[in-house]
Amino acid sequence: MSPQELIRCQGKILSEKPNSSLYTYEGTLFLNGREIPLNPDQMLLRGANLRNTNWIQGIVIFTGHETKLMRNATATPIKTTDVERIINLQIVALFGILICLAIVSALGDVLNLKISGNSLGYLHLDGTNKVKLFFSDILTYWILFSNLVPISLFVTVEIVKYYQAYLIGSDLDMYYETTDTPTVVRTSSLVEELGQIQYIFSDKTGTLTCNIMEFKTCSIGGRCYIDEIPEDKQATMVDGIEMGYHKFDQLQQDLTESRNKNVIDEFLTLLAACHTVIPEIKENGSIKYQAASPDEGALVEGAASLGYKFHTRKPSIQFHQKENECFV
Numbered sequence: 001m002s003p004q005e006l007i008r009c010q011g012k013i014l015s016e017k018p019n020s021s022l023y024t025y026e027g028t029l030f031l032n033g034r035e036i037p038l039n040p041d042q043m044l045l046r047g048a049n050l051r052n053t054n055w056i057q058g059i060v061i062f063t064g065h066e067t068k069l070m071r072n073a074t075a076t077p078i079k080t081t082d083v084e085r086i087i088n089l090q091i092v093a094l095f096g097i098l099i100c101l102a103i104v105s106a107l108g109d110v111l112n113l114k115i116s117g118n119s120l121g122y123l124h125l126d127g128t129n130k131v132k133l134f135f136s137d138i139l140t141y142w143i144l145f146s147n148l149v150p151i152s153l154f155v156t157v158e159i160v161k162y163y164q165a166y167l168i169g170s171d172l173d174m175y176y177e178t179t180d181t182p183t184v185v186r187t188s189s190l191v192e193e194l195g196q197i198q199y200i201f202s203d204k205t206g207t208l209t210c211n212i213m214e215f216k217t218c219s220i221g222g223r224c225y226i227d228e229i230p231e232d233k234q235a236t237m238v239d240g241i242e243m244g245y246h247k248f249d250q251l252q253q254d255l256t257e258s259r260n261k262n263v264i265d266e267f268l269t270l271l272a273a274c275h276t277v278i279p280e281i282k283e284n285g286s287i288k289y290q291a292a293s294p295d296e297g298a299l300v301e302g303a304a305s306l307g308y309k310f311h312t313r314k315p316s317i318q319f320h321q322k323e324n325e326c327f328v
Helices: 003-008 068-072 082-119 130-144 152-169 191-196 248-257 261-273 294-305
Strands: 011-015 027-031 034-038 217-220 223-226 236-238 241-243 245-247 278-281 287-290 308-313 318-322 325-327
Touching: 082 130, 082 152, 082 191, 152 191, 217 261, 223 248, 245 248, 248 261, 261 294, 261 308, 261 318, 278 308, 287 294, 287 308, 294 308
Parallel strands: 223 245
Antiparallel strands: 011 027, 027 034, 217 223, 236 241, 278 287, 308 318, 318 325
16 A cells, blocks of 8 residues: 555554553554554554664554653662661761750750749749740750751762762773773762672673674584684694684685585575574665674674675565575
């Protein structure tokens, strides 16, 4: 159906109410007397990017704060450090002590005036309301004992944190010279937490590799191939077993002369065809592989560098090219 025909069509959509579920959707499209069920396969979330297509036909169902992403969003939690929690507890405890001291002192003042009031005539408190005097004394003693709560401690702690953040940002050991990127401290409230770390847990992809994957080496038919052979890693025979690496140039020779040439051909064919990578052909004719996983992209690029280039993806078939031959 062309865009012009779609514009002339009369239809409506019966949709579920806005909700926060990102992976479910139920709806029905009524179009020209037909009922077409809608499911998550036809749904695009807010902010989605479409590639390798010139145009699409779509209908906006939810907008603004009614989109699934907006309803699924949660408020950013307030991060507090152990030092801040301890300081807050100590401040609360000192604040409680301050109130107790003010109440006890005010109560003692009222009792002392009631018991020994005749001998304290110089205070000129005759006829004074005892309840009013009690609350007035609480305020007086609160001001007198206010130094018990170290308000300046917060200012001192913040200054120390700011100076620690400055030292981290000026540390040359954490400076990345390749991209001229120094360490950036985005918040000073978590600086002291760095000194209390006991364990570091990290995944193997992305965090430690900067999401930069390269096809370095492979093992086919009992032989290891690599772009540059490390020192003292040249292939040698040890007790009838081959140890070490061969260069990729040797792999090209083995592809035509070795008894494992069929195994090598199948290995590289699988690398070039078994994946979910989408090739994007640029104006200069080069191919850029769009991959959801950096691992897949590295494997496909590695196969392309060895002569098995993946160049076309269609809904049901894929094409990759080996030198001057094309395989489906």
